[in-house]
Each structure stands twice: as C-alpha cells, then as structure tokens.
Amino acid sequence: MKAKNYMEEADQILMHTYSRFQIVLDKGEGVYLYDMEGKKYLDFAAGIAVFALGYGNQQYNDALKLQIDKLLHTSNLYYNVPMIEAAKKFVKASGMDRVFFTNSGTEAIEGAIKLARKYYYKKKGDAGSEIISMNHSFHGRSMGALSITGTKKYREAFEPLIGGVAFAEYNDLESVKAQIKENTCAIIMEPVQGEGGIYPAEQAFIEGVRKLCDDNDILLIFDEIQCGMGRTGEMFAYQKYGVKPDIITSAKALGCGVPVGAFAATQKVAKAFEPGDHGTTYGGNPFATAAVSKVFDIFDSEKLLEHVNEVAPYLYEKLEELVDKYDIIKEHRGIGLMQGLEFTIPVKDIILKAVDAGLIIISAGANIIRFVPALIIEKSHVDEMVEILDGVLKSI
Numbered sequence: 171m172k173a174k175n176y177m178e179e180a181d182q183i184l185m186h187t188y189s190r191f192q193i194v195l196d197k198g199e200g201v202y203l204y205d206m207e208g209k210k211y212l213d214f215a216a217g218i219a220v221f222a223l224g225y226g227n228q229q230y231n232d233a234l235k236l237q238i239d240k241l242l243h244t245s246n247l248y249y250n251v252p253m254i255e256a257a258k259k260f261v262k263a264s265g266m267d268r269v270f271f272t273n274s275g276t277e278a279i280e281g282a283i284k285l286a287r288k289y290y291y292k293k294k295g296d297a298g299s300e301i302i303s304m305n306h307s308f309h310g311r312s313m314g315a316l317s318i319t320g321t322k323k324y325r326e327a328f329e330p331l332i333g334g335v336a337f338a339e340y341n342d343l344e345s346v347k348a349q350i351k352e353n354t355c356a357i358i359m360e361p362v363q364g365e366g367g368i369y370p371a372e373q374a375f376i377e378g379v380r381k382l383c384d385d386n387d388i389l390l391i392f393d394e395i396q397c398g399m400g401r402t403g404e405m406f407a408y409q410k411y412g413v414k415p416d417i418i419t420s421a422k423a424l425g426c427g428v429p430v431g432a433f434a435a436t437q438k439v440a441k442a443f444e445p446g447d448h449g450t451t452y453g454g455n456p457f458a459t460a461a462v463s464k465v466f467d468i469f470d471s472e473k474l475l476e477h478v479n480e481v482a483p484y485l486y487e488k489l490e491e492l493v494d495k496y497d498i499i500k501e502h503r504g505i506g507l508m509q510g511l512e513f514t515i516p517v518k519d520i521i522l523k524a525v526d527a528g529l530i531i532i533s534a535g536a537n538i539i540r541f542v543p544a545l546i547i548e549k550s551h552v553d554e555m556v557e558i559l560d561g562v563l564k565s566i
C-alpha cells in the first residue's frame with residue numbers, strides 16, 4: 171500500500187486528536203528519519219525531545235533485545251534486576267532518594283500530585299490541600315495533570331477537573347507569593363517551560379520560589395519531563411540552576427523511545443507513601459527499566475553531557491544569526507539543546523515548508539519553533555538545519 175492510502179485509512183480509524191504531518195515515517199538512523207518513499211529528513215524534533223541517543227544506537231537496541239528474550243514483564247508484586255539497576259541510576263543522577271517508575275510523563279505528574287497531597291495529609295492530619303502551578307505550563311493530558319496545566323484551552327472542555335489548583339505567572343515571584351495559602355502543599359513548575367514556548371526560568375525566580383517553599387513549608391516539584399535528561403547540558407535542569415526540588419518528574423528522553431516515566435522525591439517526602447497508596451501494572455517493568463538503565467550507561471560512556479555543552483553554544487550562535495537576518499524573528503530563547511525562536515507570525519507554514527525541504531522541526535505555541543534534537547547532533551547537523559531553515563525563511 172502507498173503512503174497516501176495509509177494516511178487515508180488512518181484518518182478513518184484513528185481518533186482525530188492530532189493534525190498530523192502528511193508523511194508516513196518508516197525508519198530512523200542517527201539523527202535522520204526516512205519516510206515510506208525513502209525520503210530523508212534531518213530530525214530536530216527527536217520524537218518531541220525523546221530520542222536523545224538518536225535512532226538505532228546499537229548498544230541500546232541490543233540491551234532491549236536481550237531483555238525481550240529474558241523477561242519482558244512481571245508486575246510490581248515482585249522484584250526484578252533491571253528495575254533496581256535503573257532506580258539506582260535514577261536516584262544517583264537526580265539527587266533524589268526514592269523513585270517510582272510510570273509509563274508516561276502524565277502518569278509521573280499524577281504520582282507527584284498524589285505524593286504531595288499525601289505528604290500534606292500526613293503532616294496536617296487533614297486533606298484539602300492546594301497546588302500552585304504556572305500559567306502556560308504543560309504537565310500532561312490525564313485529568314490530574316490537565317488540572318495543573320496552565321493553558322485554558324486544553325482544560326476547558328474537560329471541567330470539572332481536580333480542585334485545589336491555583337495558577338501563578340511564570341517568572342513573577344510576587345504572583346506566586348500572592349497564591350500561597352495556609353493549605354498550599356506544593357508549587358509545581360518546569361525549570362524550562364517546553365510546550366508553553368521554551369521559556370527558561372530566571373535564576374532569581376527559581377531561587378525565590380525555593381525560598382518561598384522553605385519559608386512556608388511547601389514542597390517544590392520540578393517537572394523535568396522535557397528539560398531533564400541532559401537537554402540543558404546537566405542531567406537535570408535544576409542542577410544548572412543549583413536549586414533542588416523536593417519532587418522531580420521525568421519521562422520523554424528517560425527511555426529514549428520506550429514508554430517510561432518516573433517521579434522521585436527526597437526521603438522526607440517519599441516516606442509519606444505507604445504500601446497501597448499508589449500502583450501501576452506496567453510501570454517500571456523489566457523491559458522499560460532495561461531501557462532506562464542503558465540510557466544512563468550510554469550518557470556516561472558517550473559523555474553526552476559534555477557533548478551537549480559543546481554543540482549547544484554552536485546551535486545558539488547559528489540561531490542568533492537567523493535572528494539578525496530576519497525581522498519576522500522576534501526572540502530567541504533556550505538553554506542547551508532546548509531552544510526556541512519566536513516569530514511575529516504563526517510558524518505553521520514555515521514548519522510545513524521545512525518538512526517539505528527535508529527538515530523536521532516542531533512548534534511550541536502558534537508563533538514559536540522549538541529545537542529539541544537528539545543530544546548526539548554534531549555541528550555539521552546544525553549547519554545543515556540552518557541552511558534548510560534559511561532557505562525556507564527566504565521564501566516566506
């Protein structure tokens with residue numbers, strides 16, 4: 171069957187929740203993707219900040235193949251070695267004490283919300299706590315995660331959502347302060363907002379929020395589902411800021427393609443959970459955690475953080491050149507290999523033309539192009555990307 175027929179079929183049988191690009195992807199190699207017709211694309215989206223290692227990393231693939239043959243799934247009623255190995259690596263890298271593996275980012279957020287509420291419940295002997303989240307944040311699509319997602323259009327049709335959520339302005343400490351109440355149990359934020367448009371937290375803001383939390387006995391939750399796992403040049407973005415959360419969430423590049431997420435906490439907070447408080451059938455099964463474990467190994471052996479810190483400034487510089495060249499580019503933001511260009515016009519056409527020209531990029535909001543490539547990209551890939559994008563922008 172031809173790509174066109176597949177797409178027509180898909181439009182009949184899949185829920186219409188996405189406006190998909192008109193391509194059927196078939197295989198990946200390094201930082202390139204190929205569609206069914208064999209057309210090659212340079213990928214600067216990496217499956218939405220997922221494929222940190224690029225496509226077809228042999229060590230990673232071999233580890234997964236071995237685990238498939240050995241033991242794919244057991245459940246959380248028993249121990250298994252890949253889960254324990256992955257947990258050790260996760261707590262070491264994140265500076266947290268205890269971790270719970272989930273199947274996705276949104277479930278990691280659900281777990282973090284539940285843990286914060288349980289911690290408050292144990293402390294006060296009373297439920298009814300509130301969480302403060304940020305406008306323009308994105309935390310996922312399940313009902314709890316949606317409740318704390320700061321974009322009204324995502325939430326509206328699904329109300330009533332979970333209660334006890336207040337929203338504050340990102341990078342505006344006074345607005346956070348104004349939302350604090352006696353029953354506030356946690357403040358959740360992305361150290362670098364992703365979907366909301368690639369907005370890094372200002373140093374004074376993130377430090378200020380930490381202090382507000384300390385002064386008011388409130389938990390600080392960092393959603394590092396997109397900005398974590400090396401994207402900023404540190405394993406977790408909070409390490410870049412030197413401001414440590416009480417709870418952290420991870421997913422996306424954590425499994426580099428295998429659906430897995432995690433939430434982790436300091437001992438003091440994690441202790442609030444007792445057997446029966448939370449669970450999942452698949453979460454952290456041997457297959458998923460074999461991936462996580464191997465991802466951490468490869469980050470080490472391939473010195474990926476060093477590589478990010480080497481190539482990211484080059485990406486920054488090259489995007490700055492585009493800012494200078496085109497008046498329709500309003501602003502350039504980002505840290506490490508998580509950068510964005512804000513345009514004065516909607517970027518949909520630019521992105522479609524780029525894809526046509528063999529470059530996969532994605533938006534983050536209507537006017538922002540987001541660059542979240544595999545962490546293994548080389549400067550030559552940056553050059554190639556900029557050349558294609560420059561060609562597209564010339565034609566706009």
Ligand SMILES: *Cc1c(COP(=O)(O)O)cnc(C)c1O
Pocket residue numbers: 274275276277279308309310311360364365393394395396397421422
């Ligand atoms: C993608 C994302 C989520 C949701 O993760 P899913 O795996 O899609 O459920 C949550 N928070 C942030 C910051 C994200 O980027």
